[in-house]
Amino acid sequence: MLAAPWVCRSCARSLRHASIFQFVRRASTETPVRLPPALLERARRLTAEHDQLTSTLEKDFDAKKAKRAGEISRIADALRQFEKAKAALSELHGLLESDDAEMRELARDDLEATNAQLVESSHNLSAALTPKHPFADMPCLLEIRPGPGGTEGRFFADTLFHMYKAYCSNKGYRTRVVQYEASDSDGQTGSEGEIALQEAVLEVQEPGAYAIFRGEAGMHRVQRVPATEAKGRTHTSAVAVWVLPSFPENGTSESEADWENPESDFYIDPTEVRSETMRARGAGGQHVNKTESAIRLTHIPTGTTVSMQDSRSQQRNREYAWRLLRSRIAQQRREAREEMARQMRSSVLANSQITRGDKIRTYQYQQDRCTDHRSGLDAHNLPDVLRGGETLGKIMDSVQTWLINKDIEALISEEEASAAVASREKGK
Amino acid sequence: MPRLRPSLFWRARREISPMAAKLLPACRDLESAANELRWIREYVRDTKSPIPDELRVWQLAEKRGRGIPLQYVLGTQPFGDIEIKCRPGVLIPRPETEAYTLHLASLLSQSSPPPTSLSILDLCTGTGCIPLLLLHSLLIPLRAPTPIFLHGVDISPAAIRLARANLTHNTPALNRFPHASSSSCPYNLTFSQFDIFSPSLITHLQHFLNPQIHTPTPTGTGTGTQDQNTEPPTKIPDLLVSNPPYISPRDFNSATARAVRNHEPRLALVPQQQEGLSPIHRYRHDRYNCRPEDVFYARILEIASVLKPKRVLVEVGGWEQALRVVRLVLENSTAATSRNNDGGHKSQEEYNLVEVWRDEPSAGDKGERVEVAGREVVVQGEGRGRAVYLSRV
Known part of the structure; x- marks a missing residue:
């Protein structure tokens, strides 16, 4: 029960919906060591295919087969490593039961390292098994658009645009400005001379740029005191970034x-x-001269x-x-x-997907902080982030890791679901 | 022209910039004022000058605000993939011209069998935009090295000077294609100053088509139709294209935009009316009895009947004019047929394809047909009637 005797309707409504507007902190958790048998089965199948392909390739070369072999070679490598680690572990377990006390001591020392190796190799294996994004090798288009409300969001859109441009030039990616449209071209400018952006499209021409920038899609939130604010209040606004694949x-x-x-x-x-x-009004052609x-x-x-x-x-x-x-x-x-x-798939994953409506990152000027809500990373050098420096690279890397973990989870649950369906059908 | 509301100026000043308010009298709306201001800024940024940038922007915006076309202010106009220089005194290339030129280039390059060499004539060439864009668009798809010969004719010395300047301006863009600069695929684009009503024009054009044959200059009154029987068989041009003046004096005063009327050359827009000074009046009264705005078409068709180009394309001012030109073509060819039939020869005059192209010919055939002088004519594309296309192939 509410303590207040009476609450007006709009307040009551906002109270009711309060939970919806809270951020979901999608902090990454370590993936468990478990590798479902279905996944392992698939890895073995693909490795067998790889071995067969390499043996046929030795006899006669075929570009298509070679490409396929190259694609699945990392799975074969990862499986080999995984099995090596597993064999080492079972050997260690055998040694633990030996009579020699010194031997047991040595095995116990090694056990921890080998366990870590197993975790890592199983992670690598599942990462290798996750299908590569079909657009991963392509260049990309970054579309930046301010969210609704005020010039503050527009100024920040310009900041983001320059951030990505600077990041690309720091990394040596070739870029081209496809569209850069200001709403009030030289009315006001922000505190750092940014213009009020209406829409900007930046093309990153590097092959594979889509994979690099894929995690940047979503709403970027900014909290700061705008240049136009007289009373020193902090404003919150949002900028949407879309990442589209572009063809070379x-x-x-x-x-x-x-x-x-x-x-x-x-x-x-x-x-x-x-x-x-x-189309020009009237007769057109030589009659008019439109620009x-x-x-x-x-x-x-x-x-x-x-x-x-x-x-x-x-x-x-x-x-x-x-x-x-x-x-x-x-x-x-x-x-x-x-x-x-x-x-x-199962509904477990329903809220782990990012669509363009979700807020993914917050830039907090007062606290000199940039937080990514998915990987849960707090970076504390905001000026460097906005200059497109190493700190931004660190954030983007953390998002990459998070995305890969999500893909692995999705893959595991998919394999489990299909295995469950298969066993049910067998039961019938 | 309706009066602009003061609130529009106010908004331009507040939302865009005081410069944009300066542009408003010429641009008429906020969006195009913002665009033109951006293009002026880009131009100022990309060119070097000792004068400070802001002052130059202000000067250019001032000029544009007085109604001078942006193309004259900035000195260029993008035309297809190339850039055409523009100067006062020469007509600015229009987007409609761009649309049909590109469509024409794709027709030429897709024709089967692939042409082994191409010769193209452009009458009333102006800035030289049509032959330049044709050349540029033909160099890309023609994989096999094909020699291309182009020739542009205009009456105005200023236009010819500008056309030559445009050729030099675009030479780097043309030589970018690997096979264009090699000697196996020579392209040759030339311009010459000529009045297309002058009797010696046809010999001049034939000389261009067959540089090895020595053609004697005709004596006295030798006109095209008389030359026809005396000349040795000559090489046939693949295309005759023209964007002649086609606005009637009446339309010039009422239907043209103010920027066109006040700043573009009347010579390029309205067929001259100095009767008696030029052989122009013969076409109006004696031979074809056509309207004053159609005299150039009568002359172009006459030239075409001598040179027998495989394709002819003329730009027209609208749907009615397109139909008048088609009628002129069909009546002309039936007259020639009957003349030839009297002499017992089989007619070579007939075009087996007569089409009217609208503003966007690349939109293709939408099944539209129109009947002119007892013949069904195909209408291509969408928009207003913009060109008449004739083909013998």
Whole structure:
């Protein structure tokens, strides 16, 4: 019961929903040493395939087979290591029961190290077994958009944009600004000269950039005293970052990156896209001289629209708009597939997936702190984070580890579920 | 032109910048003012000058605000994948021209069998944008080295100077293609100053097509149709393209945008009306009896009937003009057929394909047909009527 005699309706509602708005601290926990038999079975199967492939490859070379062998070689290696550690452990257990006291002493000393080795190798094995993300080898597009409310979020969006750009240049990744649109181009500026950003798209042209930046997608929250705030109150605002796969400029033969291939996620039937340009009023042609080069593409089946007006050249706007549309559609298709797979799995994992609506990170200026809510890492050098320095790299690495752990968990539960289904069918 | 509300200026000043308010009289809305201001800033950032940047932005915005086209203010206009220089006195390339030029280039490169060499003529070339973009777009898909010869003609010396400057400006972009710079695939783009109504134009063009054959300059009144029977068989151009002046004096005063009317050359927009000074009036009254804005089409079709290009494309000002040009083509060819039938020869005049292209011809055939002079004509693309395309292949 509430202590207050009467609570107004809106307060009561906010009390009721209070728990929903709390952050879920998805701190990573050490994955258990258990390796379900189903997973082990799969590893053995793949290793057998690998051995067979390598033996056939010795006789005659086939590029396709070689590629497959390369893909599963890390699983074979990990399994070998795992089995070595297991053999060592059982040997040690045997030694523990020996009559020699000195021998027992030595075995006990080694036991701890070998156990740790086993944990590590089992972790490696499950990491190797998790399927590689299909877009992992691709360059990516980072889309940055301020959340609703105020110029403060827009200023911070600009800060984030510069942070990622600086991070890329520190790491030596090639980038290109696809879109950089300010809402009030030189009205106000933030405390560090940032402009109020409306939307920015940064392309990281490094192959594999998608895997690096995959964990950055989501809502980034900022807590600080804005430059425009007279009374010194802390404001909280949010900026959305989307990470989309982008296909490399010079077409590669990989099936995922090839957008001409109807099988690919990037394929869009040109007849399903409506293209609109700003058409001049009146007779057109020599009669008028317009400078509008804006172009809008609408993908009719999904209703996704992309508009581009950055360049004076309509040709270039159209090209970029197509690229962005392809990336968005590919991401949507991928997410839809992941959603389906998730529903098929057990509900244990239901809240471990990140969608773009979740807040993933907080930048706290007063406390000089940057917290990632998934890995639970607190970094205490905010200026370095915003300069795109090593601290940001550390945070991103921690997210990578967290993502891999989540993938492993998903894989284990998937294998267990399928094993359970198989045993049930056997029972029938 | 409706008056702009003061609140719009107020908003531009507050939400974008005081410069944007300066641009508003020319841009008419906030979004394009913001875009143009950004492009001006980009231009200032990318070019070097001893004058401080902010002052230059202010100067350029001032100029643009007075109604001078942005292309003249910045000196360039993107056209397809290339950049065309623009100067006052020469018509600015239009996006519609860009659309059909790119479509034309894809038609030429996909034609089967693949062409072994291409010769292209452009009448009323202006900035030289059409031959330059055609050349640029043809160098990419033509894998096998194909020699391409292009020639542009314009009456204005300023236009020819600018077209040549544009060729030098885009030479690095053209030589980027590996096979373009090699000697096995020579491309040759030239421009010359000529009045397309002058009788010697046809000999000039034939000389360009067949540089090895010495063609004597015609004497006196030799015009195209008379030359036709006396000339030796010549090489046929693959394409004759033209964006001639096509606005009637009446439309010039009422239907053109203010920036066009006040700042772009009338010579490039309206067929000249100095009757008696130029042979132009013959086309109006004696031979074709066409409207003043259509005289250039009459002359271009006459040139085409001598040179017999495989394809002809002319830009037109709208749907009605497109139909008038199609009628001119069909009546012209039936007249020629009957003339030839009297002489017992089989007609070579007939175009086996007559099409009207709309603003976006790449949208393709939507099943639209229109009947002109008893013949069904295919309409390609979407938008307004923009070009008439004739083909003999």
